[in-house]
Amino acid sequence: xxxxxxxxxxxxxxxxxxxxxxxxxxxxxxxxxxxxxxxxxxxxxxxxxxxxxxxxxxxxxxxxxxxxxxxxxxxxxxxxxxxxxxxxxxxxxxxxxxxxxxxxxxxxxxxxxxxxxxxxxxxxxxxxxxxxxxxxxxxxxxxxxxxxxxxxxxxxxxxxxxxxxxxxxxxxxxxxxxxxxxxxxxxxxxxxxxxxxxxxxxxxxxxxxx
Amino acid sequence: xxxxxxxxxxxxxxxxxxxxxxxxxxxxxxxxxxxxxxxxxxxxxxxxxxxxxxxxxxxxxxxxxxxxxxxxxxxxxxxxxxxxxxxxxxxxxxxxxxxxxxxxxxxxxxxxxxxxxxxxxxxxxxxxxxxxxxxxxxxxxxxxxxxxxxxxxxxxxxxxxxxxxxxxxxxxxxxxxxxxxxxxxxxxxxxxxxxxxxxxxxxxxxxxxx
DNA sequence: CCCAAAACCACCCAAATGGGTAATTGCCCC
DNA sequence: GGGGCAATTACCCATTTGGGTGGTTTTGGG
Numbered sequence: 189x190x191x192x193x194x195x196x197x198x199x200x201x202x203x204x205x206x207x208x209x210x211x212x213x214x215x216x217x218x219x220x221x222x223x224x225x226x227x228x229x230x231x232x233x234x235x236x237x238x239x240x241x242x243x244x245x246x247x248x249x250x251x252x253x254x255x256x257x258x259x260x261x262x263x264x265x266x267x268x269x270x271x272x273x274x275x276x277x278x279x280x281x282x283x284x285x286x287x288x289x290x291x292x293x294x295x296x297x298x299x300x301x302x303x304x305x306x307x308x309x310x311x312x313x314x315x316x317x318x319x320x321x322x323x324x325x326x327x328x329x330x331x332x333x334x335x336x337x338x339x340x341x342x343x344x345x346x347x348x349x350x351x352x353x354x355x356x357x358x359x360x361x362x363x364x365x366x367x368x369x370x371x372x373x374x375x376x377x378x379x380x381x382x383x384x385x386x387x388x389x390x391x392x393x394x395x396x397x398x
Numbered sequence: 399x400x401x402x403x404x405x406x407x408x409x410x411x412x413x414x415x416x417x418x419x420x421x422x423x424x425x426x427x428x429x430x431x432x433x434x435x436x437x438x439x440x441x442x443x444x445x446x447x448x449x450x451x452x453x454x455x456x457x458x459x460x461x462x463x464x465x466x467x468x469x470x471x472x473x474x475x476x477x478x479x480x481x482x483x484x485x486x487x488x489x490x491x492x493x494x495x496x497x498x499x500x501x502x503x504x505x506x507x508x509x510x511x512x513x514x515x516x517x518x519x520x521x522x523x524x525x526x527x528x529x530x531x532x533x534x535x536x537x538x539x540x541x542x543x544x545x546x547x548x549x550x551x552x553x554x555x556x557x558x559x560x561x562x563x564x565x566x567x568x569x570x571x572x573x574x575x576x577x578x579x580x581x582x583x584x585x586x587x588x589x590x591x592x593x594x595x596x597x598x599x600x601x602x603x604x605x606x607x608x
Numbered sequence: 609c610c611c612a613a614a615a616c617c618a619c620c621c622a623a624a625t626g627g628g629t630a631a632t633t634g635c636c637c638c
Numbered sequence: 639g640g641g642g643c644a645a646t647t648a649c650c651c652a653t654t655t656g657g658g659t660g661g662t663t664t665t666g667g668g
Contacts, residue, residue: 573615573617574616574618575617577618580616581615
């Protein structure tokens with residue numbers, strides 16, 4: 189069998205901390221190696237003595253869990269961090285993932301599910317509460333523009349995102365640069381922007397193109 | 399109790415199709431309403447007579463599952479489509495999610511897990527095989543640039559992504575436009591680009607900025 | 609204490625861009 | 639059969655941008 193999964197907990201609430209430790213330590217195959225009440229002490233300690241999976245609370249005084257992950261991952265890129273939260277705040281989810289978390293769970297999960305999540309994270313998965321996963325997946329889907337772009341316009345917008353200019357777009361689409369200009373002008377109108385960079389930024393952020 | 403979840407299957411392989419139907423139909427709470435061997439017939443039929451969850455094979459002759467989801471979601475934005483695949487191809491995952499799929503599973507899943515995935519999709523979750531979920535989550539994390547940007551440079555790059563120009567960047571950072579120019583020149587050097595649009599494109603695609 | 613990197617500033621000039629205006633063609637829908 | 643829209647092309651002109659070259663000051667480590 190595999191050796192026990194080494195787990196660490198960073199959580200400011202005393203009761204929750206103790207409860208989670210009990211769950212983890214009371215289960216075969218899991219071993220709660222370290223427990224901290226904040227990132228200030230926890231992160232340096234984990235850097236010294238790494239574990240497999242870290243359960244990190246999001247809302248903590250002093251330093252947020254998001255900053256904590258960023259710090260920790262900078263030193264230990266391979267550690268698997270699962271974020272824990274009470275409210276599924278949109279911003280926090282994406283900020284956490286960007287900072288390097290591999291999972292995101294809402295608190296109050298049944299012990300079995302928590303353990304399964306830890307195991308999944310350890311084996312290269314990304315445990316997420318259903319609603320969180322849906323948010324993440326939905327973020328891939330294109331936002332419908334209020335004033336939708338025509339086929340040609342989308343095509344040109346994609347080329348703009350690759351940094352192409354009037355001339356190269358014109359030759360690759362077999363049209364004149366003047367036509368390209370006209371299309372781009374229409375794109376600006378529809379996207380409500382005035383420069384290439386802004387158009388590209390909006391296009392990629394709103395996933396109008398991939 | 400809730401009414402049964404209405405499921406449809408689109409899968410070209412006869413055996414797999416029948417097996418999945420058996421699994422779904424043989425389980426209380428699930429009802430395999432429709433079964434098709436391709437998108438050409440399946441999608442129009444589903445548009446006429448919607449279901450809750452669609453299990454869609456990726457690799458199919460005539461029309462791929464990816465094009466199938468795109469088509470289906472155009473008419474029925476609310477339907478939950480789970481993609482099924484044998485190989486966890488990187489491209490296909492993101493293309494599917496962009497096309498509107500809410501879940502992504504590798505084939506050969508134990509029946510219990512398949513059913514749980516269907517239920518999860520129906521209740522607003524996004525069932526994904528562990529490795530797939532990890533891919534998705536990792537896509538949020540910034541790629542380390544070979545030649546990392548300095549703090550000021552990242553700051554300016556972010557403003558470039560918002561479409562700001564020399565002047566507005568200069569005033570908002572309380573520096574001269576010449577300095578902004580100098581920074582941007584360095585950014586271009588490090589990112590190996592020559593224009594704003596290309597820089598913004600690269601920055602957002604590689605998630606150097608959020 | 610010194611060095612390298614980051615941050616700051618300036619000037620020149622050619623090329624690219626954005627905005628305005630105007631026109632033709634082909635297609636779909638009413 | 640005409641009105642609307644996408645796609646196409648053209649021209650003018652002010653502004654912005656990108657590339658080149660040079661320099662100072664501040665700052666963090668070794």
